[in-house]
Amino acid sequence: MIVYSCHGAAKEVTGSCHLVRCGARSVLVDCGLFQGGRERERANAEPFEFDPAGIDALLLTHAHLDHCGRIPRLVREGFRGRIHATAATRDLARVVLLDAAGLQEEEARRAARSGRDGAAPLYTLDDALHSFDFFAEPVGYGVPVAVAEGIRATFRDAGHILGSASILLELEDGGTSLRVVFSGDLGSPGRPILRDPQPAPQAEYVAMETTYGNRTHRSLPDSVDELYRAVEQTLGRGGNVVIPTFAMERAQEVLYYLHRGLREGRVPAGAQVFLDSPMAISATEIFRRHPECFDEAFRATLARDDPFGMPNLRFTRETADSMAINRIEGGAIILAGSGMCDGGRVRHHLRHNLWREKSSIVFVGYAASGTLARRIIDGAKTVRLFDDDVRVRAQLWTINGFSAHADQAGLLDWLGDAPRREVLLVHGDYEVGMRAMAECLRQRGVPCRMPGKGEPILLK
Ligand SMILES: [Zn+2]
Ligand SMILES: [Zn+2]
Numbered sequence: 001m002i003v004y005s006c007h008g009a010a011k012e013v014t015g016s017c018h019l020v021r022c023g024a025r026s027v028l029v030d031c032g033l034f035q036g037g038r039e040r041e042r043a044n045a046e047p048f049e050f051d052p053a054g055i056d057a058l059l060l061t062h063a064h065l066d067h068c069g070r071i072p073r074l075v076r077e078g079f080r081g082r083i084h085a086t087a088a089t090r091d092l093a094r095v096v097l098l099d100a101a102g103l104q105e106e107e108a109r110r111a112a113r114s115g116r117d118g119a120a121p122l123y124t125l126d127d128a129l130h131s132f133d134f135f136a137e138p139v140g141y142g143v144p145v146a147v148a149e150g151i152r153a154t155f156r157d158a159g160h161i162l163g164s165a166s167i168l169l170e171l172e173d174g175g176t177s178l179r180v181v182f183s184g185d186l187g188s189p190g191r192p193i194l195r196d197p198q199p200a201p202q203a204e205y206v207a208m209e210t211t212y213g214n215r216t217h218r219s220l221p222d223s224v225d226e227l228y229r230a231v232e233q234t235l236g237r238g239g240n241v242v243i244p245t246f247a248m249e250r251a252q253e254v255l256y257y258l259h260r261g262l263r264e265g266r267v268p269a270g271a272q273v274f275l276d277s278p279m280a281i282s283a284t285e286i287f288r289r290h291p292e293c294f295d296e297a298f299r300a301t302l303a304r305d306d307p308f309g310m311p312n313l314r315f316t317r318e319t320a321d322s323m324a325i326n327r328i329e330g331g332a333i334i335l336a337g338s339g340m341c342d343g344g345r346v347r348h349h350l351r352h353n354l355w356r357e358k359s360s361i362v363f364v365g366y367a368a369s370g371t372l373a374r375r376i377i378d379g380a381k382t383v384r385l386f387d388d389d390v391r392v393r394a395q396l397w398t399i400n401g402f403s404a405h406a407d408q409a410g411l412l413d414w415l416g417d418a419p420r421r422e423v424l425l426v427h428g429d430y431e432v433g434m435r436a437m438a439e440c441l442r443q444r445g446v447p448c449r450m451p452g453k454g455e456p457i458l459l460k
Contacts, residue, residue, distance in 0.1 A: 002171050002178050002460045004205070004424070007049050008032055010453035011430040013211060013368055014066040015043065018182060018426070019050055023173035025148040026050070028058045029182045029207075033069025033100070037342075037370040044070060044122050049454045053078035056148035058134075059155075060085040061184030062164035063092035063248065069100055072123035075131040083131075084147055086155060087138035088163025088290040092248055094132060095282045101128035103343070141165065159187030159197035160404050161249040162286070162293050168201055178460045179203035185211070185427070186406040186414055190220060192256050193249075193287075195295045197406070199414055204421040205459055208414075210428030211366065211405040213437030223401025224257050228266040230362050230397045231258075231333060235268050238330035239358030239394070244346045244373060246339035246365050247280035249404050252287055254335060254364060256307045267333075273313045276322050276336040276345050281315045284308050326352045339365040341372035351385045359394040364402040369429065411437065415446075423448040424457070 002022045008015030008030075015034035020027050034043040052074045060068055060083060071083070071093075085093065101123055108121035139145055144154045150172040155165035167182045181203040189196035200206055218226070234241045245251040255275065261267035275281055287308070291299060301307055316322045322345050325334060336346040353359035354376075367373035375383060377398055382389045406414060415423065423441060425448055428434035434450055441448045451457060 001458070002173055002176070004180070004207070004451075004457045004459050005454055006424070006426055006451040007454060008034065009066070009427040010451055011434060013427055013429060014040070016061075016067045016427060017070070018207060020169060020171070020180065022150055022171045025056050025151055026054055027148055027151055027169070028055050029167060030061055030067040030184075031058060031070045031074050032067040033065050035066055036368050040370070044073075048074070048077065051078070053080065055079055055081050057081045057151070058083045059147065059153050059167050060089055060093065061158065061167060061182065062161055063089045063096050064161065064185065065096055065100055067185070068093045068096060072097060072101065072127040072131045075134060076123060076127050079134070081134070082136040082147070083134045084136050084139050084145060084153060086141065086163040086165060088286065088293050089165070090135050090138055091286045091289070092161075092163060092283060095279055095286070097128040097131065098125060099279050101125045144170070156198045156201070157195045158184045159189065159191065159194050160185040161187075162194065162283075162290060166197070166200070168203060176460050178205070180205040180207070180459065183208040183414065185209050185404070186411065187404055188217065188220070188406045188410045192253060193295065193298045194293060197414055199416050200418075202418055205424060206415060206420055207424040207426055208411065209405070210411065210425050210433040210437040212403065212407045213411060213425075213428050213433035213440070215400070215407050215433070216409060217403055217407040218399070218401040220401050223399045226397065226399050226401075227254070227257060227362065227364075228261050230360055230399075231261070231267050231271065234358070234360040234395065235271055235331055237358050239356060239360060240328060240330060240332045240334060240353050241360050241362055242346065242349045242353050243333065243335045243362045243364060244339050244341050245277070245280065245335045245337060246404070247277055247337050248283045250339065250365050250402060251275060251277065251280040251335055252284055252308065253402060255284070255310075255313070258333065259307045259310045262310060262312075270331060271312060271333055272328070272331055273310060273333045274316055274325055274335065275313065276316045276325060276334055276349070278317050280335065280337060281317055284315075322348070325349070330358065339373070340367055341376070347372075347385055351388060351390055354383070354385075354394050355391045357393045357395075360397060361394050362397040362399060364399050366403060366405065408437065408440065412440070420446060425450045
């Protein structure tokens with residue numbers, strides 16, 4: 001008997017966690033954090049709907065927090081299997097989980113001081129470090145790995161972030177066999193740095209993300225032009241450009257394009273560029289160490305030049321250096337996290353620039369409902385930052401062509417038209433990307449469903 005159940009990213013974007021039981025064996029694909037405000041984050045402390053000690057292996061598609069963020073808890077609650085991931089994913093996950101643990105410890109201290117609930121952190125730095133003892137030898141792309149008796153996994157390029165993968169499971173139980181593919185998060189083809197996603201292989205079942213199941217992105221060249229226009233206009237009138245960025249991939253891609261723009265004269269030569277995110281700085285260093293993930297064009301670029309090393313680019317790791325940026329009134333391009341503006345140093349830069357008509361805020365990534373980025377994009381007149389009400393007067397740009405997620409056409413291309421027994425739709429806002437994708441597949445005669453959280457689905 002082979003049974004699937006979804007324990008995170010069921011009719012929502014975050015918390016990815018998929019369980020496959022094959023006879024007596026169980027594997028998890030991802031064990032991510034629920035995100036999107038305090039209310040949703042409470043779900044992270046709820047008991048797992050399965051016994052962590054009964055899981056034989058965990059397969060990690062990529063290092064985003066909504067895919068790896070509950071791993072230390074899983075280990076603390078008894079998981080003793082092996083964690084399989086690519087080398088780049090393992091390196092990035094270390095940065096991501098240590099950072100998350102630090103933030104959780106800090107949040108717990110704050111809660112304890114004010115007498116609020118939640119005085120125990122979800123997990124500690126020690127828990128996060130300990131979980132790295134369970135990582136197996138890194139997995140190479142395209143190499144099948146036996147992860148439990150009767151279960152083989154093959155990691156394939158997903159083109160989403162460095163090290164990201166879709167995972168094909170080949171399952172065997174008592175004479176029956178079945179193939180199930182998990183898309184992980186999928187990128188769009190034709191991007192710089194990473195290889196394109198590999199189309200879904202032959203498999204009876206496909207679990208597919210639907211983040212942008214309803215959208216068509218602007219083309220990448222148009223988006224790059226728009227970025228250059230935003231920079232040129234803003235610096236031209238004496239303002240700053242604030243770019244809330246995700247630390248991995250988006251930050252490096254934007255740096256790559258700024259570097260190219262400078263070389264081509266499309267970004268003003270006097271621009272000062274700041275990467276003001278300790279995590280993005282660490283991620284950039286990890287990028288340099290994993291050329292095995294790059295496409296050929298980017299390897300050729302690297303041989304000529306260092307795209308992450310413009311002369312006027314400064315990495316600001318220290319808080320004092322970050323605070324010094326607040327005194328700059330114009331001419332700066334500031335990349336800072338978090339991408340959805342719910343935490344991190346970008347909130348300081350928003351406080352200093354959001355109310356200034358000369359400045360611009362350039363959104364280049366996904367903004368989930370309930371986040372500060374979403375409220376700003378949706379037209380809030382004022383927002384609360386620290387203890388201030390800050391007016392929104394800066395020029396706003398939303399450039400969705402940089403998204404790390406494939407759009408509707410990209411998802412359909414990836415799925416292809418091979419016959420499937422069923423497509424399981426996950427990792428999308430139910431009312432937005434997921435329902436639109438379900439509609440789209442039904443029109444094409446592809447059987448699909450949107451699994452509920454914890455609902456067991458008999459695959460074979
Ligand atoms: Zn992701
Ligand atoms: Zn995700």
